[in-house]
Amino acid sequence: MKIVTNMGAANPxxxxxxxxxxxxxxxxxxxxxxxxxxxDVLAYLLEHDLALDxxxxxxxxxxxxISANAYIGVAPIVDALRAGADVVITGRAADPAIFLAPLIVxxxxxxxxxTRLGRGALIGHLLECAGQITGGYFADPxxxxxxxxxxxxxxxxxxxxxGEVVVTKVAGSGGAxxxxxxxxxxxxxxxxxxxxxxxxxxxxxVRVEEIxxxxxxxxxxxxxxxxxxxxxxxxYVDSYVGEGQMSYAGPNAxxxxxxxxxxxxxxxxxxxxxxxxxxxxxxxxxxLHGPARxxxxxxxxxxxxxxxxxxxxxxxxxxxxEVETLYTNGPAxxxxxxxxxxxxVAVASALIPEAAARTAVTIEETSxx
Amino acid sequence: MKLRQIAHSRTGDxxxxxxxxxxxxxxxxxxxxxxxxxxxxxxAHFVAIATGPVARYxxxxxxxxxxxxxGALSGGVTRALTLDAHGKSLSSLMLDLEI
Numbered sequence: 001m002k003i004v005t006n007m008g009a010a011n012p013x014x015x016x017x018x019x020x021x022x023x024x025x026x027x028x029x030x031x032x033x034x035x036x037x038x039x040d041v042l043a044y045l046l047e048h049d050l051a052l053d054x055x056x057x058x059x060x061x062x063x064x065x066i067s068a069n070a071y072i073g074v075a076p077i078v079d080a081l082r083a084g085a086d087v088v089i090t091g092r093a094a095d096p097a098i099f100l101a102p103l104i105v106x107x108x109x110x111x112x113x114x115t116r117l118g119r120g121a122l123i124g125h126l127l128e129c130a131g132q133i134t135g136g137y138f139a140d141p142x143x144x145x146x147x148x149x150x151x152x153x154x155x156x157x158x159x160x161x162x163g164e165v166v167v168t169k170v171a172g173s174g175g176a177x178x179x180x181x182x183x184x185x186x187x188x189x190x191x192x193x194x195x196x197x198x199x200x201x202x203x204x205x206v207r208v209e210e211i212x213x214x215x216x217x218x219x220x221x222x223x224x225x226x227x228x229x230x231x232x233x234x235x236y237v238d239s240y241v242g243e244g245q246m247s248y249a250g251p252n253a254x255x256x257x258x259x260x261x262x263x264x265x266x267x268x269x270x271x272x273x274x275x276x277x278x279x280x281x282x283x284x285x286x287x288l289h290g291p292a293r294x295x296x297x298x299x300x301x302x303x304x305x306x307x308x309x310x311x312x313x314x315x316x317x318x319x320x321x322e323v324e325t326l327y328t329n330g331p332a333x334x335x336x337x338x339x340x341x342x343x344x345v346a347v348a349s350a351l352i353p354e355a356a357a358r359t360a361v362t363i364e365e366t367s368x369x
Numbered sequence: 370m371k372l373r374q375i376a377h378s379r380t381g382d383x384x385x386x387x388x389x390x391x392x393x394x395x396x397x398x399x400x401x402x403x404x405x406x407x408x409x410x411x412x413a414h415f416v417a418i419a420t421g422p423v424a425r426y427x428x429x430x431x432x433x434x435x436x437x438x439x440g441a442l443s444g445g446v447t448r449a450l451t452l453d454a455h456g457k458s459l460s461s462l463m464l465d466l467e468i
Binding site: 053054137138140143144180183184185186187188189190191192193203204205206207208220238239241277278279281283287288289290291292293305307308309344345346347349 | 378383384388394430433452458462465
């Protein structure tokens, strides 16, 4: 059994050391643990003033930039596995890569066999999101029932040399693998099915077939030459956010909630809290999809939510304080006040040449007795 | 009839763009989806949420449509002030469409 994971997050080397510690404590001797580094491309981005998907540039963000990590591909993971690693730990990696790399090693797929690589990327896409293909994130009581979600089985892909896959799960676990669950995950986070933005795969002719209980065959994936660019996530300090919430219940709850929102709106103006963006929501009425969707009838309870963007933490804190003040100075019977203020680290994307991410593999073995 | 009677749906996100699948429970209803659930109708249904254009991709092999809605996430997943910054609940708005 081998493990390939991107759980190294921002520090794969430290994650590998922590994994060796676990192995030592379990008495596992001779276990080879690999750390894949090189996804941290902050130095490259600071030297090259690249355009970001939010319309800004690295230079315009100045010293607010705090991280830049490229979605690395399969090559270093393949190297680690071929060097005999039992556990491979990466930082930021393209989601399908951690699934595609073991297939390349096991079947000896060529790095220009676009059809098989496309199918492998499809397999990674299907299996990458925990239980989202085995009945998780699917249930809608009465319309789409799934049993045993509290002990949901995670997906298993049984892959043939030609890249055809049967998706299944451990026998006896909760959840379900059906054509419906597989289709929902197939279309998850994709744009044009013929040209995925982040991978070389073409999903436009994929078909799914139920071939047994909790067994679905997926065929028809294709692929094309990759662009030679890596998507890179750039983390930067965007702003500060302050928020407050308060609940109202019983007869006339909505009217008291609306009055409370009006009071906070006026208080923020009166006291000169400087915001660049605000929201005044009633959870249960209009917080998710706007007021147009509100159904007839008065809900028994509503929760007020005021949130604003500011340029400093001190300014953000004032928003929650104005909500908390509703306890003594607002409408009758508000309860459950809650407030928070935080720095908001946002992420923008850039494309960098593949060679800019200088990946490396370090393998260390837990010692023999 | 509501769309949820003949189709199911899941939402994904990338930056400020939301993708929402619409999958026929019964493949025989796929033509009805193609005819009734147009990009124009979806754009009108999401007018309070999204600023950008709506693209529709047809996937007859899985009896599904994929909608790509730009400007749907209040500036983007990582900085939006909305309660559901990922727009994960938008599939439920989609299934509320009258067809």
